[in-house]
Structure formats: structure tokens, C-alpha cells
Amino acid sequence: MKVKSPPKARSKFRVKESETSYVSADLLTIEEAANAVGKTPANIRYYLQYNRIGKYNPEGKRIVKALNGELRVSLSEIKAFLALIKKGIEKHHHAGLHSELGFYHLAERERTKHVHRLHPYLGKFIPQLVEWFLKQYFKQGDWVLDPFMGSGTTLVVGNELKMNTVGIDVSEFNCRIAQVKTQQYDVEKVRFEILDADKRITLFSKRLLKTDDAPLFPDREFKKLEERLLSGCKSEYLKTWFAPRALLEMLYYRELINKGKYQYKDLLRVLLSRAVRSSRLIPHNDLATPKVPLPVGKEYWCQKHNRMCKPIDNCVSKIHAYSEDTVRRIEEFDKLKSDKKITILQGDSRRINLGKELSSVKLDGIFTSPPYVGQIDYHDQHIYAYELFGIKKNDKLEIGPKSMGKSLKARQDYVDGISKVFQNVLPFLKKDANIFIVANDRLKLYPEIAQRSGLKIVEEFHRAVTKRTEKGDNPYQETIFWMKKKD
Ligand SMILES: C[S@@+](CC[C@H](N)C(=O)[O-])C[C@H]1O[C@@H](n2cnc3c(N)ncnc32)[C@H](O)[C@@H]1O
Known part of the structure; x- marks a missing residue:
């Protein structure tokens, strides 16, 4: 295989010695x-x-x-x-x-360290990428905005680096994930509440299975509880995508959160949502984009484990596993958290009134990764959470929705939508603010977006993305555009 001759223009990026040590x-x-x-x-x-x-x-x-x-x-x-x-x-x-x-050598546990793995999210960038840019181009006390906040990676990293952060996302569930990742906790209380809920769901599950050590609970009473839980579930999605036992367990845990006297209810909801996601009747190799549920109890050939596997029939094992994991992650981030301000706004970044939220603050820059054209449905990827918690969907306001595909019209709408976001937020940025946009710009839309937004491209950084999704290491290339406001 031949590599083409290099272009005359050499990269402008600064190559410097790094502190990073690789394997x-x-x-x-x-x-x-x-x-x-x-x-x-x-x-x-x-x-x-x-x-x-x-x-x-x-x-x-x-x-x-x-x-x-x-x-x-x-x-x-x-x-x-x-x-x-x-x-x-x-x-x-x-x-x-x-x-x-490229971060080729970064172990999975580093890419998903502390709160970055409190809940899976398809399409998030790795914290090390954000960290690299924030460290190079921003300083402590700066204000950084992410108008496509997603699960809040920019906010978590920015806070760790003692920067004030503002995040906007159109999806309510994404905002909840970001809120839960970044809020201040009494860590002992977190531990107590998560373990308390875990103990209760374990007892419920034992009773459901009638194990030898199950708590005494009269049959009639328990039957009534089961009926009440099921009659409270109106979602066809939940009834279809989960085994009967898993469904009852998640409904019981949901009731525990709603009726219990817990202080950190949203943290428990995010924990439950993560467990529910892992309890769907789907093959192990397709957690991100499953098409149809598997039949309950029927074995299938699992590409991930290279053997026959059975779809999961319960939710309690995942709740239990994620309970300990959640406490540990919250504890870890608590030690790194700074006292800088974190603001999370739910809304459409094309229209949101940032001035109302920021009063006189002028932002030092942006670090963001907008949605790509027709690639990911940011609501549908968490459909189980929307169904379980009855959260209102704002999918009609997503820019570049998957349902619109990549047609010419979809691209034009995309350019229009992303440009409107920048036009809306740029007045709140300092004159020389640094704007970084992470994009897989195969369709070459960002030069026009820059032009229409009143931005100029200072430099483009290209990186190989090797480990972004759950579907393996097949690399693709992404660009980080460094832009500034036009004079
Ligand atoms: C690529 S993701 C961002 C992921 C994020 N960097 C992370 O690490 O989690 C793009 C996000 O843009 C959001 N989005 C799409 N249209 C939007 C709009 N009109 N206003 C605000 N957010 C929007 C989506 O909900 C999605 O969460």
C-alpha cells in the first residue's frame, strides 16, 4: 500500500514533549x-x-x-x-x-474514570481530549461553555481543572446525567442511601424467587404488590424489552426512589437507568443500538463472548453491581472536585437566553462536540429511561436528527442549526475567546458553519478515534476545529 506524497503545508500544531507515559x-x-x-x-x-x-x-x-x-x-x-x-x-x-x-494506549478504566462512567452515553468524547485542550488554551478561573453538553464531559473536566463551566443540552435525560455527575454530595449519605436501596431490592428479589432466605411476606400481600407494580406500568416498551422478573424489580426500585425518603433521588435514578439498560433482552454485543428484543430464556450466539449466551432475566444483579460502583465513582470525583461554578441549562441552544443565566460574565471559550448529521438519535439511545421515568422528549429539537438521514436537505438544515447555535451564544463570549469544536466533518460542512457564524478557523487538529463506541476499535478520523470570532 502506497502513501501519497505529503502536501507542502506542514502541520502548524505544536509538537511538544509530553508528560504522558505509554505502555x-x-x-x-x-x-x-x-x-x-x-x-x-x-x-x-x-x-x-x-x-x-x-x-x-x-x-x-x-x-x-x-x-x-x-x-x-x-x-x-x-x-x-x-x-x-x-x-x-x-x-x-x-x-x-x-x-x-490519539490516546492509543489509554486503558478503558482511564477513559471511563470516576463519574465519566456513571451512565453510558453513545457519542461522548473521552475526558483526556477535553483535558488536553483545556490545559493548553484555558486557565484556572476561566469560563468555558459547552452548548452541546451531552453527558457533561466538558463540565466534569473543566471543574477538575478549576474552571467555571456552563452546559446546555436539549435532552432532559442528558441534563440529569450531567447534573448527577457534577453535583456536590455528602459522600457518606450517598453510600448509605445507595446501600439501603440495594438491600431493599435484594429482599424484594429474594421474595419474588421464594429463595430459602427470603423475607417472610404473606403470599396474598406480595401478589397485591406485584399487581400494583405491573398495573402502574403503562409502557409497552418496558413490557416488551425486559423479562418479567427484571421488569418487576425495576418497577419496585423505581417505587423505592419515588416513595423513599432519599436525598439523592436523581443519583438513584441514574443508577437504576444504567442497570435497566444492561437488563434489556438484547445480545451482549449490541448494547448501544439493539433492534429487536430477544425471546426470554432463549440462548443466542454471542459475538462478544464467542459462545452461546442467555439474555439476562433480572435487573437486581446489575443494580447490585452498579451500587458499589456508583459509590466508588462519586467518592473518587469528590476528591478531585473544585469549588468552581457549574451551570446546567436544559433547552435548545439556538434559542436559549444565556444572558439571563450569566448576568455580566463573559465566557473565555467553548469546548464542544455537536451532533453529527443523521448519525445518532440522542433521545432514542436512552429510550428505556424516558419510558421508565416518564421524561418528556424534546427529540424534535435535536439538530441533525438521525431520522432525517444525510440528504442534501438534512445537511442544509444541519449547517443552519449549528450556525444558529453559535450566532446565539457568541455575544456572550470575550472578543478573543477560544472555540474548539470536535467534529467528524466528512461532509465538510464546518467551513460554511464558521463563515455563517461569524467565526474564522485558526487551526485544525486531526486525530484517529480508535475506541469510542462499544462496537470495537475500527478507527475513524475526527477534526478539532480551533476557531475565533472574526474581528
Ligand atoms: C455529540 S453529543 C455531545 C456529547 C458530549 N460531548 C459528551 O461527552 O457527553 C451532542 C449533544 O447535542 C445535543 N443537542 C442536539 N441538538 C441540540 C440543540 N438544538 N440544543 C442543545 N443541544 C442539542 C444532543 O442531545 C447531544 O447530547
């Missing part, structure tokens, strides 16, 4: 790397020369210049780069991949 097992000499991927050492040197891949020392530290015999390259980084070339993506980009933004 040394992945680091190879140029000759070893060439062997491993079926290329010549000259090919690998070429990638290095044009910043397609990074230079590392034997300890895995990113370097600008290598001492004699010390130069190493990263095998996963080269593989991601070659996979993009194969797809025909990389050759279109003049700047090349920014290897420091």
Missing part, C-alpha cells in the same frame, strides 16, 4: 515496527517526518528529538494510522494525525 510493551524500534506492519523502515521514517505518528523514548514519553538509539514508535498508533489510510481518510487531510491526541 512500553507497545513501543518498537523503527525496524521492528516496519516488520510488524509489513512496511519498510523508510516508510516509518516518512510517517515520523511528517508527524503522522509520534516519537517516543523507551519509557514511552513523547519526545521531539531522540538521542542515539532511543527512538521508539507506537505499534497501535501506526496501526490506527494505516487503517485510516486504507479507508482513504488520512490522505485527504493535510495536517496529518496529531499523534498526541
